[in-house]
Amino acid sequence: MKKLATFALMTFLATSAFAHSRVDTTMPENGAVITEAPTEISFNFAADIRLTRVDMLHQDDPSVQLDLGDQTSFGRVFTLPLEGMGVGTYRIEWRGLGSDGHAMQGEFSFTVE
Amino acid sequence: MPDIWGIAAIFAKLMLYIGIAGSTGLVIIRLSFPYLVSPLSDRIRIQAVVLAGFAIAAAVFGFMLRGAALTGGADGMTDPEMLGLLWQTPVGDVLVYRVAGAALLIAGMFIPRFGTWVSLAGGTIALWSFAKIGHVPDLQQAGVRLLLLLHLLGIAFWIGILGPLRNLSRQSEHLDKAALLGHRFGRAAAVIVPVLILAGLLMAWQLLGDLGALVSTGYGQALLIKLVLVGVVLTLAAANKFRFVPAMQAGDSKAAQHLARSIEIETAVILLVLAATATLTSVLTLPN
Numbered sequence: 001m002k003k004l005a006t007f008a009l010m011t012f013l014a015t016s017a018f019a020h021s022r023v024d025t026t027m028p029e030n031g032a033v034i035t036e037a038p039t040e041i042s043f044n045f046a047a048d049i050r051l052t053r054v055d056m057l058h059q060d061d062p063s064v065q066l067d068l069g070d071q072t073s074f075g076r077v078f079t080l081p082l083e084g085m086g087v088g089t090y091r092i093e094w095r096g097l098g099s100d101g102h103a104m105q106g107e108f109s110f111t112v113e
Numbered sequence: 114m115p116d117i118w119g120i121a122a123i124f125a126k127l128m129l130y131i132g133i134a135g136s137t138g139l140v141i142i143r144l145s146f147p148y149l150v151s152p153l154s155d156r157i158r159i160q161a162v163v164l165a166g167f168a169i170a171a172a173v174f175g176f177m178l179r180g181a182a183l184t185g186g187a188d189g190m191t192d193p194e195m196l197g198l199l200w201q202t203p204v205g206d207v208l209v210y211r212v213a214g215a216a217l218l219i220a221g222m223f224i225p226r227f228g229t230w231v232s233l234a235g236g237t238i239a240l241w242s243f244a245k246i247g248h249v250p251d252l253q254q255a256g257v258r259l260l261l262l263l264h265l266l267g268i269a270f271w272i273g274i275l276g277p278l279r280n281l282s283r284q285s286e287h288l289d290k291a292a293l294l295g296h297r298f299g300r301a302a303a304v305i306v307p308v309l310i311l312a313g314l315l316m317a318w319q320l321l322g323d324l325g326a327l328v329s330t331g332y333g334q335a336l337l338i339k340l341v342l343v344g345v346v347l348t349l350a351a352a353n354k355f356r357f358v359p360a361m362q363a364g365d366s367k368a369a370q371h372l373a374r375s376i377e378i379e380t381a382v383i384l385l386v387l388a389a390t391a392t393l394t395s396v397l398t399l400p401n
Binding site: 050052053055093095096097099100101103105 | 118179182183184185189195198199202203204205246
């Protein structure tokens with residue numbers, strides 16, 4: 001029985017269909033390679049969402065929480081100011097709440113050369 | 114792979130299922146077979162109250178965990194802004210249904226005469242919460258919601274019989290009652306189980322769209338695991354109904370021990386079924 005339980009649990013947890021992330025497009029685009037760090041980033045979602053937290057990770061630097069400003073209501077387009085940290089790969093991790101109550105999360109990255 | 118908050122959400126959901134289905138099930142059994150379970154009356158009442166209390170704690174904990182999922186840290190569990198946000202969505206509505214329903218169930222247990230009916234109303238309100246949020250209401254079809262409620266009531270009935278039937282089977286002075294309870298439940302199950310399966314398959318069809326998604330998506334695979342486990346439960350239940358219960362009715366006391374053991378294994382597999390369901394409803398997205 002224990003083996004069966006462990007097997008079942010492992011199978012569930014190994015499943016990769018997690019998330020309710022329905023981000024349509026981002027600026028910069030996911031995987032983009034650009035020559036200068038952008039001064040802002042933007043999200044365009046497929047459905048209404050209330051962003052709750054956005055973090056920027058640059059190389060090995062500690063992560064920086066981005067300021068949502070007054071964008072604290074449900075919407076589809078969000079633009080956040082970004083303080084560039086020079087060349088390297090930037091990863092943006094976001095979390096939010098769908099209007100149906102679903103927690104959503106996702107990430108995208110871009111590289112400044 | 115879900116993050117730590119996703120995994121915690123699965124466990125909170127599992128606790129919620131156990132609490133609500135377990136307590137409501139005991140209420141249904143008390144109403145359906147009052148004479149047969151009368152030797153366990155006090156025990157059933159205490160168990161129902163404890164399970165409903167468990168459901169309230171799991172509902173509140175699950176709500177707080179959703180706050181954590183919004184910030185990505187434990188701070189979200191008590192962040193008034195995050196919890197306030199959630200409160201305005203259907204997540205807040207179902208918290209009210211679950212807490213109020215379970216509280217009503219507990220209150221009913223202390224009201225003489227018609228109190229068990231009050232408890233049943235409370236349990237049904239709590240079960241209805243599952244039709245208010247998640248993948249099924251996303252389908253926007255009232256019929257499917259009712260189907261889900263029917264499915265849940267059937268499951269609660271099944272889960273509710275496990276404890277009392279096992280306990281009676283273990284008491285030699287009540288073997289006749291245990292045998293009759295097993296027989297009557299088996300007769301009811303012959304009607305309820307096909308409806309339960311049909312409702313489950315109809316909902317799965319509505320949610321998945323086609324059979325291919327059953328193997329090609331994470332949601333389908335988890336559903337497949339659930340179905341296999343349900344198959345195991347049905348096999349055990351068939352052994353109880355066609356072998357152990359008739360033997361008990363014929364006065365075989367050893368069959369009662371086998372039945373009690375079989376119910377224990379059945380309970381463990383049902384817990385796995387609930388865990389599979391909690392995974393399906395907590396962290397897996399439907400195939401589009």
